[in-house]
Amino acid sequence: MSPHPGTRSAISPRLVVLGALLASYAWALVFPLRLARPPSPLSTTAYVVGLALFAVALTLVLRSAVSPKQSVRSRRLLVGVLGVVTVGLWLPAYAWAEAGQEPWAWMAGFAVGAGVLADRLAGMATAVVLVAGAVAGALAFDGSVVANLGIVVGTAVVVWLTGLVLVWLLGLVWAAEAGRQAEAGLVLAQERLRVSRELHDVLGHRLGIIALKAELAAELAAEDPARSAAESNEIRALAASTLAEARSAVHGETVADLATQLASAELVLGSAGIRTDVAVEVERVPLDRSRLLAAVVREAVSNILKHSDARTVSIRFETAGPCATLVIVNDGLRTSASVEPGTGLASLAARCADAGARLVAGRAGAEYEVRVELTPR
Structure with a gap:
């Protein structure tokens, strides 16, 4: 040896x-x-x-x-x-x-x-x-x-x-x-997992937005060329920023901000015709948990765009004693198959567990709910 x-x-x-x-x-x-x-x-x-x-x-x-x-x-x-x-x-x-x-x-x-x-x-x-x-x-x-x-x-x-x-x-x-x-092998495996997770967060979310805007631009091409051109310019800008974020993810330089992510969620969901209600006081979210919750919001929004027929989405941050909870609910359930969490949520659940949090995703009556419970450290 x-x-x-x-x-x-x-x-x-x-x-x-x-x-x-x-x-x-x-x-x-x-x-x-x-x-x-x-x-x-x-x-x-x-x-x-x-x-x-x-x-x-x-x-x-x-x-x-x-x-x-x-x-x-x-x-x-x-x-x-x-x-x-x-x-x-x-x-x-x-x-x-x-x-x-x-x-x-x-x-x-x-x-x-x-x-x-x-x-x-x-x-x-x-x-x-x-x-x-x-x-x-x-x-x-x-x-x-x-x-x-x-x-x-x-x-x-x-x-x-x-x-x-x-x-x-x-x-x-x-x-x-x-x-x-x-x-050394464990460090390498952890780094590969980090890059995979970061790329999934960045690409999965941004590509969904690009696809949505490309579809919208195609529909507006004949009726409203000016707005179609504007959407095309946004697609170009999104593609450039996505490439930059992907490179940053590979080098471990990604920065996720909950406030920015919430604003992006409102913009993207609004562009898709989905009414969004955000009730999150960002200043109440612990700084050490902000990045984790930003990743949850990004993954949840990507899933809503890809796997639901939602008309309304609610994002709220609740506190009860020493515990805090982020809840994302949408009313766009399609079939029974769509309520099962995918690999993105499964990976995110493992990441939450490593950070001392608990992620639960599934049917909540006629709605679909993603819940992250933050326990005090």
Whole structure:
């Protein structure tokens, strides 16, 4: 696992841990080299080549221990190869060992520790074979069985615990990096949601107005060309302002003002021939709730224009004790399907809930009502 793009560390934590493991396991080569005396230059060369193969196999096993994406099968294969190479050094290590020394037992202990660290099942199987080899070596070359067993088991436990601590620390680093990536992803998702919500608020409302005015301009083209031209100019101005607001929404610069939104609602609904009664004292609306209520008014007006046959609309702001309520009612229900809140209102309801408010929309007798209840903070 690597850090999130843009925050990549100069040195990978995995490489640091692998380097620490290799440093601690370097004694697996020091003891066999110092505690054995091959009888000739040729045997020395062969012995060194064997130890080099052992070092490569040991490195690959330790590398797999810090590679979480490596398959279990490949890990077990590498542990098996390490066991085979270690067994291959059994005869020369015991035959050329200095008096009273057990170089092969040291190799076996490091091999068992690395094997169990990489894969517990394969490591334990390798441990059984190598422990048996240590006992056989002691018996065949007049060594101490207890000493051989103590070296193999003691070394294996010490290096395994050391490696386990290092791998555990690496896991903590990976978990921290995953947490940072998750946090970055959450911030990105929230920003996308914000842009989507802002664009819906801006485009959904303004495009509805543009469509209404375009229809009106088309109807007036033959009867009243001057007024039709005026409506066309308003459409052009609305399109320009909508584009500007959409750009501002993308950059997080949108500013919603309840007073402006109420004035816009009266103008738009009036242009559509809908009588609008606004009873809202804007100064009584808390400043921190003004933007939220402006979004509710904009969404409600857009829905009235698109989904109703309203002739009258009432917008009022009521206070009762510490609570306050914005209520938008229209008399233009069409069918039972039209009383179900759409995705815009559903998104707005979630936004209200995040702000500590409650939005309810639905049939109220023969009318349709959007109600926002503001609870005190």
